[in-house]
Amino acid sequence: MSEAGTDAVVPPELQRLWRRQPAGRRGPRPALSVDRIVQTAVEIADAEGLAAVSMARVADALGFTPMALYRHVSGKDELLALMADAVPGPPPPIPADLGWRDALELWTRSQIELAMTRPWYLDLPLSSVTPGPQRAAWLEAAFYAMRDLALPADEKMAIAGLLAQHVLGETRVQVESRRTAVQRVRRAAGLGDDVPDSELDPEALAAAHPYADFELILTRLASPEEYPYLAGALASWEPSPGGEPSSDDEIAFGVGVVLDGIEAWVARRGAGTA
Amino acid sequence: MSEAGTDAVVPPELQRLWRRQPAGRRGPRPALSVDRIVQTAVEIADAEGLAAVSMARVADALGFTPMALYRHVSGKDELLALMADAVPGPPPPIPADLGWRDALELWTRSQIELAMTRPWYLDLPLSSVTPGPQRAAWLEAAFYAMRDLALPADEKMAIAGLLAQHVLGETRVQVESRRTAVQRVRRAAGLGDDVPDSELDPEALAAAHPYADFELILTRLASPEEYPYLAGALASWEPSPGGEPSSDDEIAFGVGVVLDGIEAWVARRGAGTA
DNA sequence: TAAACAGTGTAGACGGCATAAACAGTTTAG
DNA sequence: CTAAACTGTTTATGCCGTCTACACTGTTTA
Structure with a gap:
């Protein structure tokens, strides 16, 4: 009876x-389900990007009318929200003997890797803070990682939030710079937008580092007088030994810096473990 | 002559x-300009959100046909990119006597404040890494802030990038939690989506803190067995003295942690100043 | 001075989109 | 057996970005 009573309050x-659908139903058994809808939407996004996900497209892939989806989902916004929770999958198992810092690093890097294999994840309007079952599982994993930290719950939440933020930011930068590199290579080769990424020259892609536009801009468009420090930076720019820094390096830098900051906080609060 | 030669290369x-339009023109003088288009687009977004910005809407506000815009802008994507560069405005003046850390903090917080007054900024597809004049000016300011730091240019760029990322992430969280709070208050009051934010009860809004859904979820939807650490965190959650942490506190936490991390990096590189 | 031409705005149309309303069929509750 | 609840379909509406063809206006050039 608490079931029914509580369910009434949940929007x-x-x-x-x-996925809490009331059991006692009446009409015909549904041929469609939230899960099937979300799953095929994700498949379409994987194959052709988020822009290709439309109600009509999803319905078509399922062999239904567009309006059929609306019996299971209130609209496209909700579908996107459902995709956002479905996509990350379960968090990685965190070894019990890992210290909080290593555990959080694992947690963070797993998310970055995940998002980078699904670039369209960043195109989702991260409309809601409210977690679904999957995001809750990730959060659970973060709290598990911090279980030995003597911090109040709200501070742990803030730490998890900060790292989650960083994941989004870092991934966005990585994905964007890859996109512009792709674009540049495509244009240089005189190809149209319809050529799939897979056919692009991987070497040219690796060479097209994201700051290439910078030089162009600062030499051709921006006067050094207006941007003196930027111009100076560009002038002193020296290719690092072994070529441009890889995206792995950049990711490691960001994660490391943020974790250093968290470590400083933990130390200041005297919450660390022996 | 270098002008013409170089211009040919710039896409x-x-x-x-x-805003480098070739001077020697031929046809009738344009009644429209990129600046006017971008400006009215921004005005519409300020008033009614980014969703209200459509080609037709912008053209209408200017008293032109939708297609007229396409003479000045290649399409909607480009318009959005132009808005992205136009919106941040010039960076704040950074006092010359500020140390690098304080200067970077000023730089970061200014951006957060700016983005929070223009929530739709986060709805923009941050499609391009390539900076326009305004974003270049902000970057210039960051390099100015770090002028006394003995670090190679690419590391300074990484630091600026990390902070810029953090700005986006932090602002996103703030804006989103505000949006969900608004939504919750609206629903509680039985109001429709058409009621403007300004008419919502500010007290109720302040009370509707973003983690409110959490409790509901963990008590009604998620079993504590599946999310033990999360449940534990919720159980030990104690209202901090003086009410929920304000958004100022949260922002300060994030910026502080990231800057601590950067400071640790700087110290490790031995690049700090006396 | 006249013809060629590049550039600007307009008119109309197209296909795609999210979604509203009315309806017919199906299963269960009473 | 009837009424109610539920599912999927049909049809239609209005908005969107953008393509094409066109008329007009200045400048450049012959």
Whole structure:
């Protein structure tokens, strides 16, 4: 009886997000389900990007009318929110003997890697803070990673939030710079937008580092008088030994810096473990 | 002559972004300009959100046909990119006597404040890494802030990038949690989506803190067995003295942690100043 | 001075999009 | 057996970005 009583309070979109459909039903058994809809939407996004995900497209892939989807999902916004929770998958198992810092690093890097294999994840309007089952599982993993830290819950939450933010930011930068590199290579080769990424020359892609536009801009468009320090930076820019820094290096830098900052905080609070 | 020669290499969308239109023209003098278009687009977004910005809407506000815009802008994507560069405005003046850390903090916080007054900024597809004149000016300011730091240019760039990332992430969290709070208050009051934010009860809004959904989820939807650490965190959650942490506190936490991390990096590189 | 031409704005149309309303069929509750 | 609840379909609306063809206006050039 607490079931029915509590369910009444939970808004319907949350019930759908957590897949809590009331059991006693009446009409015909549905041929469609939230899960099937979300899954094919994700497949379309994987194959052709988020822009290709439309109600009509998803319905078509399932062999239904567009309007059929609306019986299971309140609209496209909700579909996107459902995709956002579905996509990250379960968090990686965190070895029990890992210290909080290593554990958090694992947690963070897993997310970055995940998002980078699904670039369209960043195109989702991260509309809601409210977690679904998957994001809750990730959060659970973060709290597990910090279980030995003597910090109040709200501070742990802030730390997890900070790292999650960093994941999004870092991934965005990586994905964007890859996109512009792709674009540049494509244009240099005189190819259209319809050529798939896979056919682009991987060497040229590796060479097209993201700051290439910078030089062009600062030499051709921006006067050094207006941007003296930027111009100076460009002038002193020296190719690092062994070529441009890889994206791995950049990711390691960001994660390391943020974790250093967290470590400083932990130390200041005297919350570390022996 | 170097002018013409170089201009030929710069792609047209970059020329528009930097407002470099070739001088010697032929046809009738244009009644419209990139600047006017971008400006009214920004005005519409300020008033009604980014979703209200459509080609037709912008053209209408200017008293032109939708297609007229396409003479000055290659399409909607480019318009959005132009808005992205136009919106941040000039960076704040950085006092010359500020140390690098304080200067970077000023730089970072200014951006956060700016973005929070223009929530739709986060809705923009940050499609391009390539900076326009305004973003270049912000970058210039960052390099100015770090002028006394003995670090190679690429590391300074990485630091600026990390902070810029953090700005986006932090602002996103703030804006989103505000949006969900607004939504919650609206629903609680039984109001529709058409009620403007300004008419919402500010007290109720302040009370609707972003983690409110958490409790609901963990008590009604998620079993504590599946999310033990999360449940534990919720159980030990104690209202901090003086109410929920304000958004100022949260922002300070994030910026502080990241800067601590950067400071650790700088110290490790032995690049700090006396 | 006249013809060629590049550039600017307009008119109309197209296909795609999210979604609203009305309806017919199906299963269960009473 | 009837009423109610539910699922999927049909049809239609209005908005969107953008393509094409066109008329007009200045400048450049012959």
